[in-house]
Structure formats: structure tokens, C-alpha cells
Amino acid sequence: MRVRYGETDQMGHAYYANYLYWLEQARGAWCRDRGFTYRSLEEMGYFLPVVEVFLKYHGEIKYDDDIVVRVRMGEVRRASMRFEYEIVKPGHPKVLTEGHTWHVLMGTERKAVSVPQAVGEMLHRNPADCEPLA
Amino acid sequence: MRVRYGETDQMGHAYYANYLYWLEQARGAWCRDRGFTYRSLEEMGYFLPVVEVFLKYHGEIKYDDDIVVRVRMGEVRRASMRFEYEIVKPGHPKVLTEGHTWHVLMGTERKAVSVPQAVGEMLHRNPADCEPLA
Amino acid sequence: MRVRYGETDQMGHAYYANYLYWLEQARGAWCRDRGFTYRSLEEMGYFLPVVEVFLKYHGEIKYDDDIVVRVRMGEVRRASMRFEYEIVKPGHPKVLTEGHTWHVLMGTERKAVSVPQAVGEMLHRNPADCEPLA
Amino acid sequence: MRVRYGETDQMGHAYYANYLYWLEQARGAWCRDRGFTYRSLEEMGYFLPVVEVFLKYHGEIKYDDDIVVRVRMGEVRRASMRFEYEIVKPGHPKVLTEGHTWHVLMGTERKAVSVPQAVGEMLHRNPADCEPLA
Numbered sequence: 001m002r003v004r005y006g007e008t009d010q011m012g013h014a015y016y017a018n019y020l021y022w023l024e025q026a027r028g029a030w031c032r033d034r035g036f037t038y039r040s041l042e043e044m045g046y047f048l049p050v051v052e053v054f055l056k057y058h059g060e061i062k063y064d065d066d067i068v069v070r071v072r073m074g075e076v077r078r079a080s081m082r083f084e085y086e087i088v089k090p091g092h093p094k095v096l097t098e099g100h101t102w103h104v105l106m107g108t109e110r111k112a113v114s115v116p117q118a119v120g121e122m123l124h125r126n127p128a129d130c131e132p133l134a
Numbered sequence: 135m136r137v138r139y140g141e142t143d144q145m146g147h148a149y150y151a152n153y154l155y156w157l158e159q160a161r162g163a164w165c166r167d168r169g170f171t172y173r174s175l176e177e178m179g180y181f182l183p184v185v186e187v188f189l190k191y192h193g194e195i196k197y198d199d200d201i202v203v204r205v206r207m208g209e210v211r212r213a214s215m216r217f218e219y220e221i222v223k224p225g226h227p228k229v230l231t232e233g234h235t236w237h238v239l240m241g242t243e244r245k246a247v248s249v250p251q252a253v254g255e256m257l258h259r260n261p262a263d264c265e266p267l268a
Numbered sequence: 269m270r271v272r273y274g275e276t277d278q279m280g281h282a283y284y285a286n287y288l289y290w291l292e293q294a295r296g297a298w299c300r301d302r303g304f305t306y307r308s309l310e311e312m313g314y315f316l317p318v319v320e321v322f323l324k325y326h327g328e329i330k331y332d333d334d335i336v337v338r339v340r341m342g343e344v345r346r347a348s349m350r351f352e353y354e355i356v357k358p359g360h361p362k363v364l365t366e367g368h369t370w371h372v373l374m375g376t377e378r379k380a381v382s383v384p385q386a387v388g389e390m391l392h393r394n395p396a397d398c399e400p401l402a
Numbered sequence: 403m404r405v406r407y408g409e410t411d412q413m414g415h416a417y418y419a420n421y422l423y424w425l426e427q428a429r430g431a432w433c434r435d436r437g438f439t440y441r442s443l444e445e446m447g448y449f450l451p452v453v454e455v456f457l458k459y460h461g462e463i464k465y466d467d468d469i470v471v472r473v474r475m476g477e478v479r480r481a482s483m484r485f486e487y488e489i490v491k492p493g494h495p496k497v498l499t500e501g502h503t504w505h506v507l508m509g510t511e512r513k514a515v516s517v518p519q520a521v522g523e524m525l526h527r528n529p530a531d532c533e534p535l536a
Contacts, residue, residue, distance in 0.1 A: 002296070005306070006149040006289050010142040010197055016452040017140055017422035021274045024419075028270070028332070038273070039332040050418040053501075055455045063144055064296065064307040066402075099455075134334075136430070139440070140423050150318040151292075154285035155408050162404070162466070172407070173466040184284040187323045187367075198430070198441040200536075233321075268468075274419055276412040278465055283408040331412055 001025065003065045014061045019097060020053065023085055026069035027101075030083070035130035036122050046119060047110070048103040051080070055099035066090060073123065079112045080104045081123070135159065137199045148195045153231060154187065157219055160203035161235075164217070169264035170256050180253060181244070182237040185214070189233035200224060207257065213246045214238045215257065269293065271333045282329045287365060288321065291353055294337035295369075298351075303398035304390050314387060315378070316371040319348070323367035334358060341391065347380045348372045349391070403427065405467045416463045421499060422455065425487055428471035429503075432485075437532035438524050448521060449512070450505040453482070457501035468492060475525065481514045482506045483525070 007018040031038050041048070061067060067087055074082035080102060087097035107113040115123070141152040165172050175182070195201060201221055208216035214236060221231035241247040249257070275286040299306050309316070329335060335355055342350035348370060355365035375381040383391070409420040433440050443450070463469060469489055476484035482504055489499035509515040517525070 002293070004289055005143055005292050005296070006151055008144040009139055010144065010146045011449060011451060012144045013451075015140040016455060017419045017426075020419035020422065021272055024273050025270070028273070037332055047413060049413060049415075049459070051459050053418060053455060053457045053459075057451070057453050057455075064305055136427075138423055139426050139430070145315060145317060147317075150321060151285045151288035154288065155406055158285075158407050159404075162407070171466055181279060183279060183281075183325070185325050187284060187321060187325075189321045191317070191319050191321075198439055273411055274417040277407055278410040278412065278414045280412045285408055 001067060003061060003063050005063055008063045016057060019055060022069050023101060026071040027083055030071045032133040033127040034122060034125040035133060037133060045108045047106040049106060050101050051104050052102035055097060057097050059094055059096040061096055074100060078114050135201060137195060137197050139197050142197045150191060153189060156203050157235060160205040161217055164205045166267040167261040168256060168259040169267060171267060179242045181240040183240060184235050185238050186236035189231060191231050193228055193230040195230055208234060212248050269335060271329060271331050271335060273331050276331045287323060290337050291369060294339040295351055298339045300401040301395040302390060302393040303401060305401060313376045315374040317374060318369050319372050320370035323365060325365050327362055327364040329364055342368060346382050403469060405463060405465050407465055410465045421457060424471050425503060428473040429485055432473045434535040435529040436524060436527040437535060439535060447510045449508040451508060452503050453506050454504035457499060459499050461496055461498040463498055476502060480516050
């Protein structure tokens with residue numbers, strides 16, 4: 001994705017809060033690679049609100065930079081899960097940002113629920129076996 | 135209100151989209167001056183989505199600037215209404231930004247509805263006669 | 269582009285300010301189609317701040333919606349220019365949002381300047397004759 | 403401060419990235435309590451970019467909620483410092499969000515610099531001894 005002008009601040013690089021939008025977008029793409037959308041998860045009555053964020057900003061990211069957010073599922077617990085991230089620029093070895101988010105699975109009553117089998121199956125799919133969504 | 139750092143862009147002044155957040159905040163304060171909150175309007179089952187924005191940016195607004203958004207109700211139609219705005223800095227005569235937003239009153243079915251008497255009464259209150267909310 | 273979760277509000281659709289980010293992104297793509305980037309324009313010492321926005325929101329846009337922003341250069345004056353926009357969903361005839369932005373060309377002194385020949389040439393290129401940038 | 407409508411998402415509470423704007427605003431107020439502004443620090447040629455964020459979201463924060471961000475300076479190193487935060491609602495004992503940010507002091511060359519005496523003096527002021535800025 002490309003960094004938007006409105007995502008920069010007067011220091012001339014991307015404002016630190018905007019990275020969290022990119023992580024969200026990367027999680028959405030992670031779902032699509034596994035053949036479902038986060039939207040469909042909500043339509044099934046499940047929500048994955050963020051309960052913890054940790055992010056280390058190593059290198060500057062500027063307007064119009066072409067960035068890639070690498071995302072992988074880390075630890076999975078009974079009702080929560082961790083996503084891990086690295087932000088890089090294609091062709092540059094340096095990891096510009098790294099960190100994680102913890103999410104709790106919530107049901108329609110907005111209470112934490114154990115990951116049901118149907119959802120667990122979706123989260124553990126192998127992208128190689130899936131028809132990715134556009 | 136004070137302009138946030140994250141509301142600036144690399145040109146060094148406030149990014150044009152962020153003004154729309156300020157207009158919203160000013161509408162919220164306008165309601166409070168009339169003794170109700172926009173939140174309470176939604177709790178009553180009414181929504182005021184924006185259907186039109188017009189904004190002229192005359193002067194620069196920068197980080198940490200102390201700005202005031204003057205807001206007044208303009209035209210009111212059967213199911214819609216217009217708010218008019220001027221953004222100024224206290225002590226400076228120049229109007230930095232001016233414009234308007236049009237809103238449609240929607241009910242819980244998310245369809246336009248005529249402004250009911252109870253809502254009309256709230257919108258036409260005279261702040262001088264009201265206990266403003268904090 | 270896909271609507272981000274963080275671009276929605278509690279009414280369940282995209283917040284009205286976020287559309288202005290999409291217009292900006294569309295202008296960036298418009299430049300790329302003509303073989304240059306807005307970033308390179310700034311590196312040449314030119315800026316195109318927005319001095320007017322007009323936007324009509326006809327239809328709802330929701331999380332994860334796939335949207336296309338059609339952009340075209342409208343009127344061009346000595347030191348200013350207008351971009352015109354239509355937001356649609358691929359495969360749906362309805363125009364969901366339409367409007368325009370006016371921009372002033374500024375030089376490094378942050379004063380309006382006449383569009384120089386080099387810049388005018390870039391803005392009037394025919395995409396069909398250009399190597400679009402990735 | 404009051405949570406803006408545009409800071410919510412379709413889950414009905416404040417989007418996780420927007421908390422980082424509030425932390426920034428709280429740091430700005432922290433400076434004012436010590437008789438200077440972050441803006442003046444930049445005018446002196448110093449910048450305090452964020453290099454690490456950690457945030458735990460314990461409780462929901464909703465539109466129009468009145469929130470207070472408690473901020474205090476934690477550890478200070480040669481060229482970096484940590485701010486610690488707690489977000490609460492006035493009158494409610496529960497800490498809704500807690501975390502920290504690490505900042506590096508940078509000079510005009512955008513390289514880390516040791517905290518100079520003049521800046522160190524500002525950061526270690528006792529608000530009780532200061533004329534707070536409006």
C-alpha cells in the first residue's frame with residue numbers, strides 16, 4: 001500500500017497512529033488469503049477487538065512510500081489471539097516497524113467467547129489450500 | 135480547540151480532511167448549548183448523516199493553533215437542515231475557513247423522516263433559555 | 269480501494285471526512301497515470317493545497333466495500349485548478365458520491381504562482397501517451 | 403476531552419488508532435503545565451518522535467464519552483524518554499487504557515541527540531512552580 005499525504009505530519013513522515021490503520025488493513029488481507037473476510041466474521045456474529053498494541057518504529061516511513069505489512073498469526077489462546085507484524089519497503093531488507101496486536105474474540109453480546117470450531121478452522125487455514133478473495 | 139500534531143501533514147498545516155472532524159465537534163457543542171447531546175438524539179432513534187459538504191479554506195491553520203468553530207443552523211427543510219460554519223482564531227478578525235454541511239434526519243430504519251415536533255423543538259431552542267450541558 | 273474498518277463510524281458506514289483521503293489518493297493515482305508523482309511535484313518545489321471542497325454523499329459506503337474514485341481535471345486557471353470526482357462501486361451504475369476540489373499552485377515561498385510550462389505540460393498529458401507509474 | 407463521532411468505528415466504540423491522538427494531546431497538555439509548548443520545542447530545533455508504543459485496552463470508550471488521559475514522565479535516558487498513560491472517565495475508578503510511549507530527542511539533522519540542559523530543565527519542571535499555558 002502507498003502512504004497517503006494525509007497520513008503524514010509536519011515532521012514529514014507518517015504519523016504514528018496511522019500505522020495502526022495499516023495493521024488493520026493487513027489483517028483484512030490475511031483473512032482474504034484464507035478465503036474469508038473479517039466482514040463475514042462479523043456477519044457471523046463474531047468481533048475481534050484489539051486489546052493490546054505494541055509497536056516499535058525503527059525507520060521513517062514517508063509520503064507515497066510503497067510499504068508492505070507482513071502479518072502472521074502468533075499465539076492463539078482459548079478466546080484470544082496475537083497477530084505479529086513487520087513493515088518493510090519492497091527491495092529493502094530493513095524492517096521499519098515491528099510489533100503485535102492481541103485480540104479477543106467476542107460474540108454478539110460483546111463478551112469474550114471461546115473460539116468456536118468453525119472460526120478456529122478459518123483462522124488455521126493454509127493459504128496454499130485456499131482460493132484467496134480479491 | 136487546539137489543532138493536534140497528527141492533524142497536520144507534511145506541508146506543515148492541518149490536512150483538509152481533519153477540518154470535518156472539527157465541524158462535527160462544533161455541531162456537538164451546538165447541541166449542548168441547547169441542552170441536549172447528539173448522542174441523546176441517536177438514543178431517541180434519530181440520526182443526522184451528512185449529505186453535503188462545502189468548505190472554503192482561506193487561511194492556513196497550523197499545529198497547536200487555538201481555533202474556534204462558529205456554527206449556526208441555516209435553512210431547515212422538512213427532513214433536512216443546513217449548518218453553517220466559520221473557523222477563526224480568537225483575536226484575529228480573518229475567517230480562515232467557511233462553509234456548510236447539509237444533513238438528513240433519519241429514523242431507525244435509516245430512511246429520511248420529517249423532523250418530528252420533539253426534535254424540531256430541540257433544534258430551535260434559544261441557548262439563552264437553556265441550561266447548557268458540560 | 270477497500271474501505272478500512274477505522275474509516276467507519278458507529279452509524280456503520282464510512283465517516284464523511286475519510287472520503288477526502290480517498291480523493292487525495294485518487295489524485296495521486298491520476299498523476300501516476302500521467303507518468304509523474306505528486307511527490308515529485310513537491311520535490312520540484314510546487315504544492316497543490318486544497319482551497320475548496322464540495323462533496324455530495326448520495327449513497328452509503330460501508331466497511332470493506334470495494335470502491336473506485338473516478339477523477340478528472342476540470343477547469344484550469346492561471347494559478348489554480350479543479351479536480352472532479354465520482355465514487356462508484358465496480359459493477360454498480362449508481363454514483364455514490366460526487367464533488368470537486370479546487371487547488372492553488374504554490375511555490376516554495378507558499379505563495380500562489382502561475383502554472384509554469386513544465387507543470388502545465390505534466391497536468392495536460394494524455395495517459396494514453398504515458399508510461400504509467402506503478 | 404470528548405470522544406468525537408469520527409473516532410468511533412462500526413463496532414460502536416473508539417477505534418484503537420485514535421487513542422494515539424489522545425496520548426499526543428495529553429503530552430501537549432503536559433508540556434503546557436510546565437510552562438512551554440511542544441511547538442516551542444520544535445521551534446528550538448528539537449523533535450520528539452515516537453519510537454515505541456504499548457497500549458492495553460481494558461474497557462470500552464464510546465462516542466461523546468468524557469475522558470481524561472493521565473500522563474507522567476517515566477524513565478529518562480541520555481537521548482530518550484518514556485511517557486506513561488492511564489485513560490479514565492472522571493468519577494469512575496477503572497483505568498480504561500494504560501500504556502507508554504518511548505520518544506527519542508532529535509535535532510534539526512533528524513539524528514538522536516543527548517538531551518541538552520535547557521531541554522532537560524523544561525522536562526523536569528515541577529508544574530507547581532510553573533505558570534501553566536492556556
